[in-house]
Every structure is written in C-alpha cells, then in structure tokens.
Amino acid sequence: MTETTDAGPLADLKAKFPNGVWTTRANARLQDALIEGAGLGRLQPAVGWAARMQATEAPVPFTSPQMLLFAGEYPDGWAAGDYAPVEEQAEALEQGEGPLAEQASRAGLPFTVVRTPASEGVEGPLLDETELNEVLRLGREAADRAIDAGADILLIAGLGAGAATASVAVCSFIAKDDITTYQPQLRAPGGAVHDAAWMGRIAALRDHLAFNRGFKRSPEALITRLGGAQLGAMAAAIFTAATRSTAILIDGPAAMAAMMIARDFGLAAPKWCYAPNRSTHPVVVKLAKQGGLADDLGFELDLPEAAALPLGWDLLQTGLRISQALPMPAKEEPEPEPEPETAAAEPIPEPEAAIVEPPVIEETGAATDPTELAEAEAAEEKPTGA
Numbered sequence: 048m049t050e051t052t053d054a055g056p057l058a059d060l061k062a063k064f065p066n067g068v069w070t071t072r073a074n075a076r077l078q079d080a081l082i083e084g085a086g087l088g089r090l091q092p093a094v095g096w097a098a099r100m101q102a103t104e105a106p107v108p109f110t111s112p113q114m115l116l117f118a119g120e121y122p123d124g125w126a127a128g129d130y131a132p133v134e135e136q137a138e139a140l141e142q143g144e145g146p147l148a149e150q151a152s153r154a155g156l157p158f159t160v161v162r163t164p165a166s167e168g169v170e171g172p173l174l175d176e177t178e179l180n181e182v183l184r185l186g187r188e189a190a191d192r193a194i195d196a197g198a199d200i201l202l203i204a205g206l207g208a209g210a211a212t213a214s215v216a217v218c219s220f221i222a223k224d225d226i227t228t229y230q231p232q233l234r235a236p237g238g239a240v241h242d243a244a245w246m247g248r249i250a251a252l253r254d255h256l257a258f259n260r261g262f263k264r265s266p267e268a269l270i271t272r273l274g275g276a277q278l279g280a281m282a283a284a285i286f287t288a289a290t291r292s293t294a295i296l297i298d299g300p301a302a303m304a305a306m307m308i309a310r311d312f313g314l315a316a317p318k319w320c321y322a323p324n325r326s327t328h329p330v331v332v333k334l335a336k337q338g339g340l341a342d343d344l345g346f347e348l349d350l351p352e353a354a355a356l357p358l359g360w361d362l363l364q365t366g367l368r369i370s371q372a373l374p375m376p377a378k379e380e381p382e383p384e385p386e387p388e389t390a391a392a393e394p395i396p397e398p399e400a401a402i403v404e405p406p407v408i409e410e411t412g413a414a415t416d417p418t419e420l421a422e423a424e425a426a427e428e429k430p431t432g433a
Contacts, residue, residue, distance in 0.1 A: 128244020
C-alpha cells in the first residue's frame, strides 16, 4: 500500500489525515451543554466527524453539497435480477424522475450523473491500462470540477447492481474470503427470495475470478481486474476529494469498495468519508469496520445504492444545527496578573556616589613630603609652553 501511485492521473496527489483532536474537543464541548438530557445520542458521532472535517470544536452545517452518482455497465450476469438497467436509472435521474431524484430535490441536493466506460473484460481483466487511466482521470476531474465550483462536501454513490457485484469481488479479495460470504440474499419485487438472481451473480463472478487469480494487490490491479470502470472512477473521486481536504458522504457497497480502493491510493482517504446509513449488506458491514468509519446514524436502511443519501444528509445537517443551538456556559475571562507590590516602609535606596580614587604616583625614590607632592601635581596640570 502506498500514498500515491507510481504513475497515472493520480500520481501527483497526496492525502493528509484530518486532525482527530477536533472530534475530542467537539465531544467535550457537547458534554458542557446546559441541558438536562444526555445529549445528541446517535447524532453525536456525525457531529464529531464534521468537527474533524472543519477543524473546529463547534462545526456548522455544510453550505454547498454536490452529489456525484456514477453509472457504468458490467459483464453479463453481474446485474442479474436488477429492477432496471443502469442506463435507464441514469437517464431517469437526469430527467428528474424517480424516488432518488425527488428526495435529492427535496433535500436541496444538486446531483451529477457521471457515466463511466463499460467494463467488458470477461476472460481477463475488466480494463486495460489505457482504459484504467481514462477512468481515473474521469473520477479526478468530476471531483475537481465540483470542488472548484464551491462544493464543501461531496455525496458519492454508484448506480446499478453490476457495481454492487463488483464490490463483492473487491471485498472478497481484501478479506481473503469466498465471494458467497459477501453476496447477500436477493429479493424480487414483492419480497420473494430471488435465488435465480443470486446464483446468476455468483456464477458470473466465479467465471471471472477463474481468470483473475494470484495478482499482487495494488489499487490499479483491484480496479482493472475486479472493480471495473465504475468503482475505479468512484475511487479516484474519493481520493481526489481527500487530497483537497473535502468531506465525503458515501452510501452502499459500491461506494464502500471504492473507498477501500482509494485507501490503497492514500491511507488517509477513508478518514474523510462518513456513511450516515449502513445497510446490512455484508460488504458494507465488513468494509465500514475495516475503513475505520465513525459510527453511523443507526437507521440501517436496506435500499438501492444512494437511496439513503438524502436522508443521511438531512440528519447530518440537523445534528449540526442542534449542536450549534445548544446553550453553553459563558467563557470565563482570564484574571489579570497582579502587579508586583512595593513595601511602603522601606525607603528606596539612593544610588551611592562614585568613589574617586586619588591618582597613584609611582615612587621614584624622591621625597614624599605633602608639599612636594602638591607642587609636582601642579606642575603636571600646567599647560606646556606657558
């Protein structure tokens, strides 16, 4: 694992860790609130995370959010059982249609759909080196464009079941466990267990992994072999935002896997991320813990990718507003230092007069009579030529 790649569009970037001291100070500040209750409860970790992001003990609501939703195609079988092809989801969002678009609009969240190239490799890597650099550049530019436009927080998620399946492959590799451990049970509309879709995704992944075993871990290898274009672009966006000290909200298994790939680009990347909602998806459970994310808000919505972001955003902002409004004890002004006292009974001593020593006259064997000495001194003081 390295801080930056050796080559490519992200080679010049480096992410710094946010200062966790601000979380400690924010928690201490909330404990001093003049209230009778126990405080913010499950909202407090979110406030503590925001304190790190803003480098202050009293974080304020974010002012300029931008949601980035990534969409890309994966090989046949990776999206088995998905309720709608990813391209249809992307088009509906761009037209402002569907539950996610409506919730984002109601929450005041502007969003951009970032289309990535298709990940078409089957018997081998999903992407070649040229395609890898293209998707890394795409993700970096998407994050840079949003931040340059004034965004102080990015909300990042993926669209489509193909990206969720890719996250299973990435998580399985990182955890060194079988893919069946991280592929959850699927359900068809109406709530029935969708065994056919589950088996379709597992079969597609097993066939793909048969051609992609034994490679050395690196962020580039994870993207080209397992994550594909969509997760690669998301990882580049997360890492870029971290290098620019910009807060990130994420949701869903694809975003979690992208966060871990971003961690391989720079260890600090996950520390700029927060997941307000953690579903019970095994990838989310595993990687949220491995990435060291702050505690979530605890509502455990098990919805499609990105669906919980508007609600998580609203609750984060509400928590920050409440924390700002809590009454706090007045800060005590520091007492001035006392001036040094002077004893009145003791008079200030006057400076002693300088003692002038009489000139020393060297003995020459002459008379030492006082009269002779005075005449000798007078003769020395008389100007010459008188």
